[in-house]
């Protein structure tokens with residue numbers, strides 16, 4: 001017993017201060033970033049992308065549309081290796097949680113191809129390139145906000161709807177001493193009847209679709225839904241298969257998308273904090289709907 005106590009004292013505190021102190025200098029891989037001025041719409045990146053996250057619409061010879069869907073991206077880095085113009089670079093940006101699926105799409109529109117020349121398109125105009133979200137606002141007074149709204153911790157029901165278990169392992173890590181989300185007033189529960197938030201992983205297999213609906217229906221309002229990992233966000237490499245729905249939003253209204261394959265624990269924490277910002281408006285709406293005299 002004394003040995004255990006001594007070892008504990010020697011180890012000291014292991015819990016990360018994230019999100020209070022954002023992670024810096026990490027070598028882990030995050031989202032790809034594109035430099036629109038270097039892109040020539042050659043399509044080499046789309047040809048190697050294993051999940052179909054990059055598409056190049058070449059249906060017209062005058063304007064070409066290049067698109068990167070971060071919800072489908074598995075952060076493999078093949079596009080960076082394949083790009084002959086150095087337009088793509090892998091970053092370590094992981095704070096990518098988004099409230100809408102559209103916010104995860106980067107679109108470039110290329111001008112007409114150069115007639116008689118190299119066949120390369122004119123430089124692109126970028127439509128959207130999501131930047132990592134700031135954490136300060138969401139973290140400030142977090143525990144107090146959860147307590148004032150719920151009078152207890154935020155309760156999460158995790159459901160694996162046909163996942164490959166990679167994201168599920170990262171979710172398990174949220175409860176270990178390093179990430180310890182209980183310090184933030186967030187906890188996991190076994191029953192959907194006690195849950196405020198449904199955290200779903202996997203592309204939603206046809207077999208598990210009824211179970212997903214049943215779990216959602218069993219939750220008290222307001223039911224927050226978070227899709228974690230590229231499979232839950234957009235089907236991942238299983239996108240288009242007859243055996244999966246192709247993402248949680250094909251079955252349920254999703255409040256927050258957390259891309260990544262898998263998203264690391266810090267990315268999951270950031271996504272849960274973004275979801276918390278949706279809790280209060282949704283609770284108010286649910287209360288108004290349930291009030292006497294309201295339809």
Ligand code: SF4
Pocket residue numbers: 032048049050051052053054068072073074075076077078079080
């Ligand atoms: S990093 Fe993403 S976009 Fe690039 S090839 Fe891999 S899956 Fe496709």
Ligand code: SF4
Pocket residue numbers: 034038039040041042043044045046066082083084085086087088
């Ligand atoms: S990002 Fe690179 S590989 Fe992809 S279309 Fe542009 S130039 Fe070609």
